[in-house]
Amino acid sequence: MNYSLGIFIDGSYLRAALISKGNNKPVVEKLETFKLYEQLDQSKEYANGSQAGDKTQQPNAGSDEKTLEIQLADFEEQTSSTLISQAQSNLDVISELVHRLCPSRTSVSFNLNDSNVLYKNIANIKESNITKTKKAIWREFNEDVRLPAKLDHIGFIKHHNTRILGLLHDDPLVLASMLLEINKFSKSNQVNIKLIDTIEFALAHEIKQSYSLEKEEYGAVIVFAKAFTKIFFMHGDLVIAVIPTIDEGSNSETICETVFSKILFEFDSGNIGPLSRLFLVGEFHQANALQFFKRKLPALPVQGFNSNRAIISGDIDQKLTKIEEYGIPVSLALKALDRKSLLPYNHNFLPRRIRDKQSVYKIAWHGAAMLFILFACVLFLTHQIIVKAMDIKNAEQQVTTMEKEIESKASVQSELDSLGLKMAILEKTVSLLDSLNQNTTRWTPTIETVSAAFKEVGPFYLERLETPSAGRLLIESQFSDRKQVAELERFIAKSMVMNVVESEESEKEAIRLKLDCQIRKEPPKKATTKKSGKK
Template identity: 25%
Template sequence: MRNEAIGLSIEGTDVKVAHIALSHKGVILKRLDIAQLPAPLGVPLTEEEQEKESMDAFQEAFGEIAEVGAPVDERAEDEGDEEEEDASSALLGILSGYNLRKAKIGVNLPEDSVSYYLLSDTFAVKGRKLKRALMELVAPKHERSLSPDMINYVKAADKNLLCMVCDQEPAFLDTLKELKRFLGRNKPYIGLIDSVETALMSLVRANHQVAPGEITALIYVCADSSRVSIMKGAEYMRLLPPIQEGASSPDFGKTIYSKILFEQDEGGLPDIDRVILAGDLDVPSAIEFFSEKFPKAKVETIKYGKFIGTEMEPSKIPAPLSSFALPLALARKSLEPTNPRY
């Protein structure tokens, strides 16, 4: 029995890992890690990048006299695939640091590989039969043939369903297939593949006491992008369009606030009762900013559930806990798949 879980969030070249274990007394936080891939998984090089790779290899072999367009030998041409190989090798190094035979892995879907549909919950079936019904309904909108494994759903506010469709197989899975032969007996088991938004909303449902009609803005901030999910009570209500600004921008808070105001002015979004913050942000500054912008709302950081203990020294935690919101959500959801709160 696998009583441990590894939440693995991969967003571009940023990788965060949360390792937790379930004992008879509760959940133990074992380890938190941050790593950087040299390139995104599964992203092919552009012609310009391939040319630069080839020229760099040529110059390394023959000196700085090389000119653009000069012929290169086979050794230099082979260098064009080095970046993707390095990304795979980096992921192998990350996974090799864990006992994968004891753990389930939960991983997020890339933002650009998920399509969302808000549908009225008028279906008389559940489980895989409901997935098949949803598949038949949304299949005409997709060029690729769908299977039930590519579809998931969660209950949404006002008797709706949020249907999520994975448009393409995640690059992580392709890379994992390649790496299995290098992992030997330490083979990984994927227990969960989930979207960023639904994974984080599961933490809110499980750990925040929200009233049935309460409107919550769940704000998740990465280095270069942000996402805002709106919940009504414990259920999904709507997603705001992706925001191409994150913690690396000094004005990301103002941009997020303006997007929420636009939804209120143009989209009929009700007043915000609660703001929940997660991701790569300066927590005190973010709480101060959004408390000022939403003076009637409760502003807080996301909660992760109780840990009965940790195997990490506080000084060795590589970043504020809010930075690990996504991998912790994936890990907890993987560890307790039958828990209705997740």
């Protein structure tokens, strides 16, 4: 549940409205009025020496009279202790207001003090940039270019043409300082100042949301307060003119006549068109304004302003409480509850110094720079992690694909291994055959000669063949006839009988012969081919 407290500063009175908002429509929970011991405003001087509270000297927003310029000295930040020492009694009243109406962490909104706000219609400002527009408005209010422009104190509304309704305030925001001082001593009822706005802009924002206004129709809004009366005009949903504040409250007997004459003057001057609506805000019942304007303007719809966006809680006695008198604090509280204010009323004059005081973590420029660097580093590292993760994922997919390919080719690999084994066996066999072929071809001619001799000489026994050295062959054989020895020696060329031994074995004669043969090398025989000729 969100809570918003709207406070309307009305001279020495504070009107407060507490609104809660959950998932449904906002609910007005409490409405109360508090009396201060003294007013909160502190006057500033104009260029002509008059006081800021003297609104009779202000220029008419819609007239051609010469505009008085504000002499704005530097808006010096005043410490809370100085302000509180000047209004200790007021601090007690505001402390009571906070404790009675504010749950913890309630958002607070209040209006700028009317005596410190000036409006001016400015023509021919064509700046599109907001900062440049505010500087142009500052120059319209103050011709002394040596003074630095306080852009936070300036607001404006652009009309459909090049005209602008400019606003300048010099409110010292005493109420804000008191609320901050109360926060220091109160732990249970901490409040958060969320919105500071003007009466006119807050009401116009709520009128735009609560009523259907045609783009071309003109309307007037009259605010009756105890200390003053205000009039401003709207064209469609835009505020086009703000009449200088009338320093008479709702208890004045002539206030209705004064307001009526102001409206007639603006109409006769041609500053506004024919009115289509008239809204009465605040204490208009006490001034009998509703009956007065219905009598004076019978053809014009006159109605008391009441927000249509909020419902009234059953705890509020509507017979005893005049709800219409709390139109301004209700409008402020509802605007603070909105997530985004509607254009062109998205103003908030809450200064940065108060935002910083309410901020739990205040960061200087170097802290912000470090946070930016840290964020950039985190962003870079996150990017690198994502890139590396994608690379790893791609690599894993490649490994999976390769493993599948290896599994599919395992059978081929086994076949290759078996073929390789067979090739190794064949290579060993071929090398053995090559070695045998090399060694046997040397003895082939001699062995062939011995074989031929065996056929010619007759049968004999070869007992031993020996090669004592390269090119020699020793043959040991056994014969049964002496003639065979001589024939064998003659048959084998380059042979020499080394030894002949005769013996008798089994009643038979045996002759053992040892023959030394010289190995003859024959050239390899050339292959012959048959040639066929034609007859």
